[in-house]
Amino acid sequence: MKRKLNVVDYIIIIFLLLLTFSCLVPILNTLAMSFSDKTSAALGKVTFLPVNFTTAAYQEMFQDNRFFTAFGVSVFRVLLGTSLNLIFSIFMAYPLSKSKKEFGCRNIYMWILVFTMMFNGGLVPTFLVINQLQLIDTIWALVLPGAVNVFNTIILMNFYKGIPSALEEAARVDGAGPWTILLRVIIPLAKPSIATIALFAIVNHWNAFFDGKIYINTPAKQPLQTYIQALTVQLSPQAMANMTPDEIIRKMEVSNITFNSAKAFVSMIPILAIYPFLQKYFVTGIVMGAVKE
Amino acid sequence: MRNRKDQISYHIMLLPGMVLVAIFSLLPMVGIVMAFQKYMPAKGIFGSEWVGLKNFEILMKYPDVRNVIINTLVIAIAKLVLGIIVPVVFAVLLNEVRNAGLKRTMQTIVYLPYFLSWVILAMMFQNMFSYTGMINQLVTAFGGEPVMYLISNTYFRPIIILTDVWKNFGYSAVIYLATITGIDPQLYEAGEIDGANRWDKMIHITLPALKGTIVLMSTLALGNILNAGFDQIFNMYSPLVYETGDIIDTYVYRMGLEKLQYSMGTAVGLFKSVVSFVLIVSSYKLADKFAGYRIF
Numbered sequence: 001m002k003r004k005l006n007v008v009d010y011i012i013i014i015f016l017l018l019l020t021f022s023c024l025v026p027i028l029n030t031l032a033m034s035f036s037d038k039t040s041a042a043l044g045k046v047t048f049l050p051v052n053f054t055t056a057a058y059q060e061m062f063q064d065n066r067f068f069t070a071f072g073v074s075v076f077r078v079l080l081g082t083s084l085n086l087i088f089s090i091f092m093a094y095p096l097s098k099s100k101k102e103f104g105c106r107n108i109y110m111w112i113l114v115f116t117m118m119f120n121g122g123l124v125p126t127f128l129v130i131n132q133l134q135l136i137d138t139i140w141a142l143v144l145p146g147a148v149n150v151f152n153t154i155i156l157m158n159f160y161k162g163i164p165s166a167l168e169e170a171a172r173v174d175g176a177g178p179w180t181i182l183l184r185v186i187i188p189l190a191k192p193s194i195a196t197i198a199l200f201a202i203v204n205h206w207n208a209f210f211d212g213k214i215y216i217n218t219p220a221k222q223p224l225q226t227y228i229q230a231l232t233v234q235l236s237p238q239a240m241a242n243m244t245p246d247e248i249i250r251k252m253e254v255s256n257i258t259f260n261s262a263k264a265f266v267s268m269i270p271i272l273a274i275y276p277f278l279q280k281y282f283v284t285g286i287v288m289g290a291v292k293e
Numbered sequence: 294m295r296n297r298k299d300q301i302s303y304h305i306m307l308l309p310g311m312v313l314v315a316i317f318s319l320l321p322m323v324g325i326v327m328a329f330q331k332y333m334p335a336k337g338i339f340g341s342e343w344v345g346l347k348n349f350e351i352l353m354k355y356p357d358v359r360n361v362i363i364n365t366l367v368i369a370i371a372k373l374v375l376g377i378i379v380p381v382v383f384a385v386l387l388n389e390v391r392n393a394g395l396k397r398t399m400q401t402i403v404y405l406p407y408f409l410s411w412v413i414l415a416m417m418f419q420n421m422f423s424y425t426g427m428i429n430q431l432v433t434a435f436g437g438e439p440v441m442y443l444i445s446n447t448y449f450r451p452i453i454i455l456t457d458v459w460k461n462f463g464y465s466a467v468i469y470l471a472t473i474t475g476i477d478p479q480l481y482e483a484g485e486i487d488g489a490n491r492w493d494k495m496i497h498i499t500l501p502a503l504k505g506t507i508v509l510m511s512t513l514a515l516g517n518i519l520n521a522g523f524d525q526i527f528n529m530y531s532p533l534v535y536e537t538g539d540i541i542d543t544y545v546y547r548m549g550l551e552k553l554q555y556s557m558g559t560a561v562g563l564f565k566s567v568v569s570f571v572l573i574v575s576s577y578k579l580a581d582k583f584a585g586y587r588i589f
Contacts, residue, residue: 005391008491012386013395019383020399023406023463026417029427033420044425088310095303103303109311116318118516119570122562123542124549125324129317145317148310178302207410210524214550229412229528232419257420264413271408278408279401282467 027268033261034058041257057262067263069220070227073139074206077223081143081205086198089153090190094182096153097160117150130215141215142208142223152197159193160186196281199274206270224267231260328560348560357535357544358561364450365540368521371454373514377507379462384469385499389491400470403463415528418456419443444533453529453538457522465510472506473499509584516573519565541565 028048033041034057035050045051061067096113100106120126126145135141163186171181187194212226219227323338328348330341352358383403390396406414421427422442429439442448476498484494523542530538541561549558580586 009389009391012389016383016386016390016399020402022459023403026414026421027405027409029421030413030417042425044423044427044430047427047430088313091306092310095306098303103300105300105304109307112311112319113314116314118573119322119566120318121321121324122559122566123545124555124558124562125321125327126317127550128324128555129320133316144313148313178299178306182306203408207408207412209410209412210527225410225412228416232412232416232528260416261420264416267413268409275405275408279404 027265030261030264033258034265036258038256038258041261057258060259061262061266066219066227067224067266070222070224071267073221074224077139077142078202078205080139081146082198082201084143084147085149085152085201086194088148089156089197090187090194091182092148093153093156093160094178094186097157113148113150113153127214136215137217137221139221142211143205145211146204149197149201152200155197156190156193159190163189192281195277199278199281202274203271203278228260228263228267231263325559325563325566327556328563330556332556332559334555344556348556349564352557352560357539360536361539361541361544364537365519365521368450368453368526368538368540369518371450372457372522373511373518375454375458376461376465376514377511379458380465381469381503381507383462384466384473385495385503387466387470388473388499389495400463400466404467405463406460407464409460411524411528414456414460415525418452418529422452443529444531446534446537449530449534449538453522453526456529457525460525468510469503469506472503476502505584509580509586512576512580512583513586515576515579516569518572519569 025048029046032046032048032050035053035055036046037052037054037056040046040051092113095103096106096110098106121129130136130141130145135144167185167189168181171185176184207225208223209225209229212223213229216222216226222230326338327341329343329345330338331344332338332341387396387399390399423429424439424441428442433439440448442452480498481494484498489497519541521540521542523540523546526538526540527543527546530543542565545558545562545565548554548561
């Protein structure tokens, strides 16, 4: 039976549409900014459509080597970082998915890992450790500290636990050891879960800026988000502390909005490109992580 | 003998990861002793002078510290509360939309901001809230005076809270939508036979069905009460709004890595880690007790 839409339905739909549209506003605004001329952008004339359409910002961007270097660093970081995340999660989750009877030390490992998830040394000691290890200014400072993601490992472990043990027993009868079972039986079955954590790892690595800011000093080695972050905050807090609000306003106005918007938009493209996959897997991902029965 | 071989394999599978955990998670915990020292980089943690709780005593006297803790709590709690209410309302209302295509489209769009970085979003918001930005264009169009929102202590906190809720509500709503999908349609049909209208069904069927999930999500969120959102605030604040927007994490960063006050930075960080640890453990205990939720 089909019900006719009444006023309440329309109010709900309009409200939801506004809310949904709000999620597109900043993206549309940035895109419009990137295709507008500098003066209009600085005067705030741009909302959702470009004013005085121009591709000047993009032309300028294509001449900017720093941007592409940073883009390349980020791509490399995502590849290396995600691979490490996956390797550690896949291998560590397997012994942890065993019961205490099957693997005697299982709980000791589990407690250490869970403890590191709940308690950490804090920013300063972590920074000093990485400094001591001479990882500063290397890609390793960006990928190694987070290489073991305990939360993802637990998600995967829970998935492994759900695989019927009959499959594993059958493989054992055929003479397979833990390595063969993991590689030949478990991993092929866990592909969707692995895809989920891979996508999350990609997004996390792509979006991270802070580690690049504190661990990488050489501009040419900084990842994209760190580079963009430095563009927007041209005014250091120390410099700003000594300026009057008027001076700060003037300083902010001369910042290159259209150019920065173009870079911001291009930096979103990889995320938009994997968005359909994210959608496919992340619902299962959150549900796995949050409402495990 | 088979079993012994398996055990060794299991250890080998865990070992490389455990080495990294030892270096990057456990070793920094040793560094915590700096909080009780007058740490000098040249002398290292073994040669630096021990000062007991003096660093904490000094910190207690800083007016900033009190402010920073208040800011952290106000911002985090507001985000937590709205971060539950908004997604629940969105999910419940979305459930009322009959058109499946429209429903799916809206759902697809709302979780997009979750995947964008705060660096990019902060840049967008700086444009939007700037003196000549979109928001001020709107304000002046209605005859108002333009405001520098992001350097105003009146507006900074609300903007931080709202933009964070905006970024995350679509993502959080997924869990509530999953729960709603699981509601037995017969319940609604039975309700209709009893003469329930849309409102009655929302209040008496949908919301009670979500109660468990809401309780669970709120409990788990408790562990984040000292996380007011470093990435967001770091990219949106300025010295002009330290009064209302400086939080523990940004304070630790400036103290420890900008002013190079290693001991003080570590001490504030330790305070946060200890309180958070207690909160996380309690929240897991509560979640287990009330919702039977166990992460491992």
